Amino acid sequence: MSRHAILADGLVKRFGDTLAVDHVDLAVPSGTVLGVLGPNGAGKTTTVRMLTTLLQPDAGRATVAGYDIRTQAHQVRQLIGLTGQYASVDEKLTGRENLLLIGRLLGLTRRQARQRAAELLGRFQLDEAAHKAAKAYSGGMRRRLDLAASLVGQPRILFLDEPTTGLDPRARLDLWQLIQELVREGTTVLLTTQYLEEADRLADNIVVMDRGRVIASGPPEQLKARVGARMLAITARTEADLPAIRDILSRMVHDRVEIEGLTIAVPADTPDVLPTVVRQLDAAGVAPGELMLRSPSLDEVFLSLTGHAAPEDSGESTGGGNP
Amino acid sequence: MTGSHHETPAIRVSLLAGLQQTFTLAWRTLLQIRHNPWELGDFSIQPVLFLLLFLFVFGGAIAGSTSDYLQFMLPGIIVMNMMFVTVYVGHGLNTDLTKGVFDRLRALPIARWAPLAGRILADLVKQAWSILLLLAVGFLLGFRLETWLGAVLLMGLLVLTMALAVSWIMVLVGVVARDPEHVQLFGFTALFPITFVSNVFVPLESLPGWLQPVVALNPVSTLTEASRGLLLGGPVLEPALWSMAWAALIAAVFAPVSLWALNRRLARSG
Ligand SMILES: Nc1ncnc2c1ncn2[C@@H]1O[C@H](COP(=O)(O)OP(=O)(O)OP(=O)(O)O)[C@@H](O)[C@H]1O
Numbered sequence: 001m002s003r004h005a006i007l008a009d010g011l012v013k014r015f016g017d018t019l020a021v022d023h024v025d026l027a028v029p030s031g032t033v034l035g036v037l038g039p040n041g042a043g044k045t046t047t048v049r050m051l052t053t054l055l056q057p058d059a060g061r062a063t064v065a066g067y068d069i070r071t072q073a074h075q076v077r078q079l080i081g082l083t084g085q086y087a088s089v090d091e092k093l094t095g096r097e098n099l100l101l102i103g104r105l106l107g108l109t110r111r112q113a114r115q116r117a118a119e120l121l122g123r124f125q126l127d128e129a130a131h132k133a134a135k136a137y138s139g140g141m142r143r144r145l146d147l148a149a150s151l152v153g154q155p156r157i158l159f160l161d162e163p164t165t166g167l168d169p170r171a172r173l174d175l176w177q178l179i180q181e182l183v184r185e186g187t188t189v190l191l192t193t194q195y196l197e198e199a200d201r202l203a204d205n206i207v208v209m210d211r212g213r214v215i216a217s218g219p220p221e222q223l224k225a226r227v228g229a230r231m232l233a234i235t236a237r238t239e240a241d242l243p244a245i246r247d248i249l250s251r252m253v254h255d256r257v258e259i260e261g262l263t264i265a266v267p268a269d270t271p272d273v274l275p276t277v278v279r280q281l282d283a284a285g286v287a288p289g290e291l292m293l294r295s296p297s298l299d300e301v302f303l304s305l306t307g308h309a310a311p312e313d314s315g316e317s318t319g320g321g322n323p
Numbered sequence: 324m325t326g327s328h329h330e331t332p333a334i335r336v337s338l339l340a341g342l343q344q345t346f347t348l349a350w351r352t353l354l355q356i357r358h359n360p361w362e363l364g365d366f367s368i369q370p371v372l373f374l375l376l377f378l379f380v381f382g383g384a385i386a387g388s389t390s391d392y393l394q395f396m397l398p399g400i401i402v403m404n405m406m407f408v409t410v411y412v413g414h415g416l417n418t419d420l421t422k423g424v425f426d427r428l429r430a431l432p433i434a435r436w437a438p439l440a441g442r443i444l445a446d447l448v449k450q451a452w453s454i455l456l457l458l459a460v461g462f463l464l465g466f467r468l469e470t471w472l473g474a475v476l477l478m479g480l481l482v483l484t485m486a487l488a489v490s491w492i493m494v495l496v497g498v499v500a501r502d503p504e505h506v507q508l509f510g511f512t513a514l515f516p517i518t519f520v521s522n523v524f525v526p527l528e529s530l531p532g533w534l535q536p537v538v539a540l541n542p543v544s545t546l547t548e549a550s551r552g553l554l555l556g557g558p559v560l561e562p563a564l565w566s567m568a569w570a571a572l573i574a575a576v577f578a579p580v581s582l583w584a585l586n587r588r589l590a591r592s593g
């Protein structure tokens with residue numbers, strides 16, 4: 001395989017008046033993980049659908065595993081696995097039958113397909129539900145089955161479109177672990193997400209998309225250095241305490257101070273921020289209601305990269321972004 | 324074998340592999356029934372219920388006796404039921420499109436035509452089952468074949484050919500409709516007048532004169548007439564030719580239009 005598992009050059013996709021993907025370039029070295037980070041409507045799904053041959057780009061070109069997505073789509077399909085944004089299992093079949101179906105379609109013999117299904121069901125902890133119709137599965141189980149289905153053909157390159165959106169924290173951790181295992185086995189992964197923490201945790205490189213364009217890219221450390229690796233969030237007990245807290249923070253970090261309700265958040269890049277803030281709060285006689293360090297949310301990433309907040313409806317989906 | 328086992332991936336799917344994939348996908352559609360037995364009702368219980376209802380409610384009034392009416396009506400019920408069962412092609416296709424299963428299949432290295440072909444093939448199996456079931460129940464109720472056994476087979480083939488053609492209309496409905504419920508709504512709404520304004524339940528001659536030419540031309544009528552001819556004796560060739568002409572026309576119009584609409588929908592799905 002070529003050095004790059006995925007190479008995209010100026011991909012463009014339009015839907016009517018919407019420029020869904022606007023000259024996107026990507027380069028994913030074999031065996032690495034690319035995290036595509038972006039709010040709702042950024043163009044993540046459209047990009048994935050073009051790379052997985054489901055959608056024809058209007059302009060630009062791309063190769064996956066060295067094969068052209070336009071002219072060699074059939075070859076591309078033999079080497080990739082796709083788990084779409086919305087689980088795409090046949091709800092009327094059992095988990096096992098879903099995997100058998102894919103196996104048979106990929107040309108496995110009956111016995112091979114059975115064996116592969118059993119393997120995957122075990123690995124994804126679906127043995128117990130193997131004989132239940134998929135419509136009875138929980139969201140997490142459905143996601144796992146969906147992922148299992150995209151692994152039947154042992155793809156070299158795996159596309160995961162928001163694999164953990166809508167999962168509870170426990171299911172999300174499980175899925176992260178599964179993805180990490182696959183990567184250790186040598187699979188190249190392109191995953192989209194709305195959670196910086198997820199990209200940070202899984203990806204070797206991150207691409208940030210907004211309104212169809214790539215607005216930043218690089219390894220997570222580099223990106224976090226631009227954004228602020230951690231945020232210090234202080235929740236005041238009463239509104240009266242807010243001005244004092246804000247003064248202390250803005251003096252310290254010389255940066256934008258974000259206030260939301262009773263909570264004030266600032267980047268906390270250096271290790272001494274927390275103790276200093278605590279000392280100064282104490283000196284000012286202000287006792288905070290809550291004080292915590294957390295990863296920046298997508299909104300905060302956006303604010304520091306673009307200077308504007310993420311498009312409005314992404315707020316709600318990033319709310320649970322820090323499991 | 325495909326997947327990572329290939330060092331250099333194949334350039335295209337062979338016809339044989341495509342046919343195997345079609346069979347696998349048809350198998351999948353039939354497998355769905357195992358976990359959703361009520362689906363069986365749509366092409367088993369429903370047609371039998373129709374048969375019994377019309378037989379015992381109208382039989383006496385229309386034909387004077389239920390046994391005469393059974394002779395008259397069974398071929399027509401078979402044709403009518405065939406029309407209704409085609410709706411499930413559209414229903415299933417739409418479900419696959421809206422639930423993302425179609426995309427999952429399209430991302431696999433399989434023949435581009437296999438998903439649709441598999442669906443239509445499965446539908447033909449359901450159709451064949453319905454025809455056999457109606458014949459069996461008909462015989463139990465006292466239906467007498469007045470020709471020869473091979474004619475039953477010919478009738479089956481004729482009906483299945485029309486089913487294949489009408490399936491293309493339902494593919495279009497499946498592509499255009501927003502959700503599976505709308506497929507049923509559109510499908511049945513379109514089919515009711517076509518099937519009832521026919522000679523399925525009453526003889527052509529009993530209809531008002533101005534309606535007769537329309538009813539005579541209706542493919543449901545020509546197919547019913549041919550089926551009657553095959554099972555009971557009577558003219559076969561002319562109505563059979565008319566029916567096949569209809570089937571060819573429907574397929575020639577709707578197959579390309581449906582495929583065009585399907586590709587359009589796929590190119591627009593983001
Ligand atoms: N089929 C379509 N028809 C019209 N517009 C579309 C279509 N699909 C996507 N779009 C538009 O293209 C843009 C990019 O959509 P896309 O689904 O790729 O974003 P995304 O990053 O995956 O968002 P999300 O996080 O909500 O999944 C959006 O403005 C969307 O409204």
Ligand SMILES: [Mg+2]
Pocket residue numbers: 044045046085161162
């Ligand atoms: Mg998306």
